[in-house]
Amino acid sequence: MTASTTARRPARPGLPLDTAAASSAPVWLVFGGVFAVAWLLVELNGGQFMTVENLQNMAVRSVALGLVAVGQTIVLIGGSLDLSVAYMVSVTAVGASFVMQGDPDRMALGVAVTLVLGVVVGLVNGLVVTGLRVNAFIATLGTSLVMSGILNALFTNFTGAVPRQFQGLGYQALGPVPVAVLLLLAVVALAWYLLRRTRFGYHLYAVGGSAEAARLSGVRTDRVVVTAHVLCSLTAVLTGLFLVSRLRSGAPWVGPDGGYDLESIAAAVVGGTALAGGRGGVAGTLAGVLILAVIDQVFNEFEVNAFLKTLIRGVIIVGAVALYAARSRRSEGSF
Amino acid sequence: MTDDNGARGSALLGMYGISKSFFGVPVLDDVRLECLPGEIHAVMGENGAGKSTLMKILVGVHQPDAGRIELDGTPVRFHHPRQALAAGVSIVHQELNLLPDRTVAENIFLGREPRRRLAVDRAAMDRAATRLLATLRADDLISPRAVVGRLPVAQQQLVEIARALSYTPRLLVLDEPTAALSPHEVDTLFDRIRRLRADGLTVLYISHRLKEIFDLTDRITVLKDGRRVATVRTAEVDTRTLVHLMVGRELDHYYPPRAAPGRIGPVRLALRGAGAGPLHDIDLDLRAGEIVGLAGLAGSGRTELARLLFGATRMTSGSVELDGRVHRLRSVRHAIRSGIGLLTEDRKAEGLVLQLSVRDNSLLAVRALGRGAVRRAGLGDLLDRVGLRGSTAREVRYLSGGNQQKVVLARWLATGARVLIFDEPTRGVDVGAKASIHELMRELADAGTAILMISSELPEVIGMADRIVVLREGTVAGELPAGASEAEIMLLATGEPDRSAAPVGATGEGGAA
Numbered sequence: 053m054t055a056s057t058t059a060r061r062p063a064r065p066g067l068p069l070d071t072a073a074a075s076s077a078p079v080w081l082v083f084g085g086v087f088a089v090a091w092l093l094v095e096l097n098g099g100q101f102m103t104v105e106n107l108q109n110m111a112v113r114s115v116a117l118g119l120v121a122v123g124q125t126i127v128l129i130g131g132s133l134d135l136s137v138a139y140m141v142s143v144t145a146v147g148a149s150f151v152m153q154g155d156p157d158r159m160a161l162g163v164a165v166t167l168v169l170g171v172v173v174g175l176v177n178g179l180v181v182t183g184l185r186v187n188a189f190i191a192t193l194g195t196s197l198v199m200s201g202i203l204n205a206l207f208t209n210f211t212g213a214v215p216r217q218f219q220g221l222g223y224q225a226l227g228p229v230p231v232a233v234l235l236l237l238a239v240v241a242l243a244w245y246l247l248r249r250t251r252f253g254y255h256l257y258a259v260g261g262s263a264e265a266a267r268l269s270g271v272r273t274d275r276v277v278v279t280a281h282v283l284c285s286l287t288a289v290l291t292g293l294f295l296v297s298r299l300r301s302g303a304p305w306v307g308p309d310g311g312y313d314l315e316s317i318a319a320a321v322v323g324g325t326a327l328a329g330g331r332g333g334v335a336g337t338l339a340g341v342l343i344l345a346v347i348d349q350v351f352n353e354f355e356v357n358a359f360l361k362t363l364i365r366g367v368i369i370v371g372a373v374a375l376y377a378a379r380s381r382r383s384e385g386s387f
Numbered sequence: 388m389t390d391d392n393g394a395r396g397s398a399l400l401g402m403y404g405i406s407k408s409f410f411g412v413p414v415l416d417d418v419r420l421e422c423l424p425g426e427i428h429a430v431m432g433e434n435g436a437g438k439s440t441l442m443k444i445l446v447g448v449h450q451p452d453a454g455r456i457e458l459d460g461t462p463v464r465f466h467h468p469r470q471a472l473a474a475g476v477s478i479v480h481q482e483l484n485l486l487p488d489r490t491v492a493e494n495i496f497l498g499r500e501p502r503r504r505l506a507v508d509r510a511a512m513d514r515a516a517t518r519l520l521a522t523l524r525a526d527d528l529i530s531p532r533a534v535v536g537r538l539p540v541a542q543q544q545l546v547e548i549a550r551a552l553s554y555t556p557r558l559l560v561l562d563e564p565t566a567a568l569s570p571h572e573v574d575t576l577f578d579r580i581r582r583l584r585a586d587g588l589t590v591l592y593i594s595h596r597l598k599e600i601f602d603l604t605d606r607i608t609v610l611k612d613g614r615r616v617a618t619v620r621t622a623e624v625d626t627r628t629l630v631h632l633m634v635g636r637e638l639d640h641y642y643p644p645r646a647a648p649g650r651i652g653p654v655r656l657a658l659r660g661a662g663a664g665p666l667h668d669i670d671l672d673l674r675a676g677e678i679v680g681l682a683g684l685a686g687s688g689r690t691e692l693a694r695l696l697f698g699a700t701r702m703t704s705g706s707v708e709l710d711g712r713v714h715r716l717r718s719v720r721h722a723i724r725s726g727i728g729l730l731t732e733d734r735k736a737e738g739l740v741l742q743l744s745v746r747d748n749s750l751l752a753v754r755a756l757g758r759g760a761v762r763r764a765g766l767g768d769l770l771d772r773v774g775l776r777g778s779t780a781r782e783v784r785y786l787s788g789g790n791q792q793k794v795v796l797a798r799w800l801a802t803g804a805r806v807l808i809f810d811e812p813t814r815g816v817d818v819g820a821k822a823s824i825h826e827l828m829r830e831l832a833d834a835g836t837a838i839l840m841i842s843s844e845l846p847e848v849i850g851m852a853d854r855i856v857v858l859r860e861g862t863v864a865g866e867l868p869a870g871a872s873e874a875e876i877m878l879l880a881t882g883e884p885d886r887s888a889a890p891v892g893a894t895g896e897g898g899a900a
Contacts, residue, residue, distance in 0.1 A: 245506075249505075249506040249507055249509075250505060250506055250507060251500050251502065251507055254489075254493060254497070254500055254507060255497075255498070257486070257488070257489060257493075258486055258489065258493075258497050258498075261486040261487070261488055261489065262484070262486055264484070265484045265485065265486055265497070266486075266497065266498070268468065268484055269497040269498035269499075270468075270469050270498040270499070271497065271498045330486065330488050331488045
């Protein structure tokens with residue numbers, strides 16, 4: 053509540069203000085609202101919403117999108133964007149199950165191989181964007197197509213398998229809390245620290261806000277953007293590993309079928325991150341992901357037609373962003 | 388002309404024989420600039436005189452083709468702005484280079500954030516920012532945690548200066564720092580700059596505003612067409628001499644004669660009790676053939692009033708009359724149709740589409756109204772009327788500020804606008820082009836256009852206006868006849884108790900309050 057009042061009022065001298073506090077609080081407010089409405093709807097319908105199983109379900113559902121959305125948020129803040137995450141997820145899922153072949157001893161190898169792949173793809177994305185000055189939209193679409201081509205040429209169906217132990221990532225829980233949820237929370241916390249407390253984060257916001265101002269201040273802007281792309285690809289790898297642990301085996305379509313490229317951007321933007329860069333954060337993105345998950349849960353509860361579901365999601369995404377736009381216009385003045 | 392005034396061979400900064408060409412076109416030719424320790428030294432000249440290039444060479448953005456630079460008598464050569472910063476030369480650029488979404492402290496220390504282990508040491512950073520702001524006496528004004536984009540422009544400027552000071556410079560270069568400030572803010576900025584000098588800082592002050600240079604500086608180096616014309620002591624020259632050095636012309640030619648009383652026609656546009664946003668209870672008449680000067684401090688609502696008249700903001704109270712009939716301005720499009728034109732303060736962002744040609748920019752509005760094709764043959768005539776020569780296919784971003792303004796003006800002539808609002812018509816325009824814009828404005832008025840001219844340069848208001856309206860805190864504080872003094876305008880604008888019992892119109896000489 054304090055955030056919404058400070059946002060409306062211009063900075064009063066002597067009043068400490070923080071960009072972080074100002075940006076993610078309204079998204080959590082929206083999440084609270086959506087959650088309450090969902091609860092009410094389900095209960096009125098005679099269903100039960102606040103069951104442990106239900107909440108676990110929503111949380112686990114959030115993990116796959118959540119991990120990669122954190123990475124997407126990082127590149128978006130830097131003024132870039134990554135459309136290759138969906139196929140990065142597929143490459144990881146297929147790669148991990150192919151390398152592991154159900155052998156527990158090859159688990160570490162499988163994870164290591166996919167992480168290296170993630171770094172390579174991230175580096176390529178980042179270097180093409182910064183070095184060759186190719187627009188990020190086209191550059192990452194290109195790497196995405198390359199990955200898709202290779203993957204579909206080599207594999208046509210589910211390939212290999214991950215060992216039982218690896219499936220613990222997808223299915224085990226510590227008490228009531230699934231391990232995967234802990235992983236997501238850890239990644240969010242780490243990303244939050246990176247963005248809000250380290251020089252890398254400060255420079256990332258600066259590059260996204262005004263690359264020229266950052267460069268004139270001696271920030272090595274290209275390095276910052278490349279790092280952001282590597283981090284983003286790595287979060288896609290984590291999503292891929294989580295998915296394959298749930299599915300036991302990877303197939304080329306798991307990434308694109310999940311729509312992780314556009315959904316991760318949608319989650320970040322619903323979470324208050326600016327597509328133009330320089331503004332936003334992972335706390336908001338987490339709320340954005342949860343908003344989408346709660347909506348999904350309600351749809352499932354009511355067994356809504358899949359097409360209608362997509363339609364409503366579209367309306368909600370645009371609505372949320374329009375709402376933020378209206379808010380920020382008001383806080384900037386009357387024009 | 389006395390030359391080398393005051394140089395005693397102990398200059399803090401010496402630039403000697405600096406020459407620079409871009410693509411074979413000489414921009415600087417054998418320029419010398421010497422700056423003594425502890426002085427405020429002005430570099431002045433028209434736009435295109437080479438001021439900015441000289442400064443960019445000083446701070447290492449450009450490399451000179453010939454010549455040498457000395458700091459404290461030691462030759463230096465900077466290949467990157469960071470090297471200049473390390474050697475004690477900081478620059479505050481004309482355009483603010485701040486990140487609006489980041490805090491004051493984050494902006495000041497961008498790229499050099501203090502660290503404790505892995506993390507940025509925010510507490511230390513905030514303390515250091517507060518210390519820097521304190522040297523500008525602004526620590527009680529600006530919090531280091533405030534988000535820069537929400538600060539008023541004058542305070543953002545202070546943040547820029549604080550950032551420049553954070554490199555502990557010996558020489559501070561200020562490039563046109565007052566472009567966006569009101570007269571009152573300029574005065575406080577000058578106080579701060581003088582205090583910095585008292586603390587031992589040497590300041591290079593780039594400007595083409597005569598009044599500021601007389602108020603602030605100790606010595607002046609005048610550039611013209613890439614050459615140094617002279618270096619003089621400020622105390623030893625007057626405005627006339629200085630303008631003569633800059634352009635080789637007398638000040639009298641600055642402003643065209645005012646409207647003859649008989650030429651002022653009926654009221655074209657009238658506001659009655661108008662209000663919207665910060666504006667309230669505004670009564671204003673614009674008459675055919677008359678130039679009304681609108682003065683007021685920054686934040687008094689000048690630009691807001693322009694936008695109101697142009698239909699860009701909805702009026703919440705009061706009424707508009709156009710040629711005596713009540714008229715509602717529903718939208719910008721509607722205002723343009725009704726014969727109103729606005730020349731915005733920020734030409735590059737709001738006035739022009741920079742990548743489009745002179746032709747497309749000139750015809751933008753008339754085409755939008757759907758009469759464009761018909762008028763195509765008239766383009767040459769339009770550009771003749773505003774005195775713009777050259778190919779109509781040129782992209783406007785390659786034009787000078789003065790010529791860009793002429794393109795915007797041509798656009799409104801094309802729509803046949805009979806009420807024109809000029810918001811800071813000559814900001815960022817060199818002296819020569821300024822005079823021709825002023826003459827154009829007068830010609831338009833003589834041809835029956837009603838003109839409202841918003842300006843923060845009081846000499847311009849006084850020189851041009853047939854009547855002066857002063858805004859204060861969103862409403863009309865008063866009206867003055869042509870030829871009112873700066874002091875009278877400032878009294879109205881600041882709302883200070885009326886010291887002068889003198890009747891309105893009596894001209895008392897005196898500086899701005």
